[in-house]
Amino acid sequence: MILPIVQHPDPVLRQLCQPVFDVAGLGGLIVDMFDTMYDAQGRGLAAPQVGRSERVFVMDCTWKEGERTPLAMINPEILSRSRGQQRNEEGCLSIPDHPVEVERPERIEMTWTDAQGTQRRGAFDGIEAACVLHEIDHLDGVLILDYEVPA
Template sequence: MTAALAVEKIKLKHPPLQLHYLGDRVLRQDTKRIAKVDNTLRNLIKEMLQTMYSEDGIGLAAPQVGINKRLIVADCDPENATSPPLVLVNPEIQGFSQELCVGQEGCLSIPEVFLDVLRPRAIEVKFKDESGRPRRMKASGLLARVIQHETDHLNGVLFVDRVPNDLVLAEALRKQGFSTRAVETI
């Protein structure tokens, strides 16, 4: 993370960007590739990070704030001021582990709903960083889950679409005032 993009990991009373919630069509659109990494994009990255920290998130995709771009920010250690967040511009998952694992997921676009989702334990992803440099990395555990979850957002997929138990899903959504009609089962 470049110094120009350093963002304090604090909750702002008024985050710069507004979240969109389950049922909003912006969450179901395929996103557009980013042609160039410039200061305008870096400003958006900064605002996405500020919004993510303000909402107690560990990942945020551009569609969640109404922006139709292939951009993700993530930070699996938001309490640690010295660990830099991860910025993925145009991420492409290149490989998945054969080993799968179940983990509980939540989403800033579906507040207070936490459900188990089956995903590959490890991935390999290629992307550009906040300076526009091509990068490739392997991730496992929580970071792999976050990258897969946020990459799904870039393709119009939400984690609730991957929950196999319709009864558990319906109950969790109903409790928080969301409709199961907004779910598109995969």
């Protein structure tokens, strides 16, 4: 099911999301979030963007160029960030038509729980690292607007 995407300045986008303790209780939320993200032509979507203040997001950084590589993360935690930085222009489904140049680490290592309830650990580089960090920002109530340099 396609869910409505919450638009800035809705206050849910600024809330610190709560941990998920019952992965099975997420029901079809993750499936609906993927359907919504693909329908909106996005590469990531966090629970607050569909009105849920829970530490869950979905992403797929490759689907626009070819094969889908969907990834759902529940209760993600960053273990380390590289010293090396990258700058990318980032868009946001909750702030349409307002891209912002953001500087983020080139590489991150993290842990998360997947949609089946299995604890995972992995590293992400480049655009995937930027996407993960963008979505974790959403879970912490941070938006790309917070990175804008005043004119």
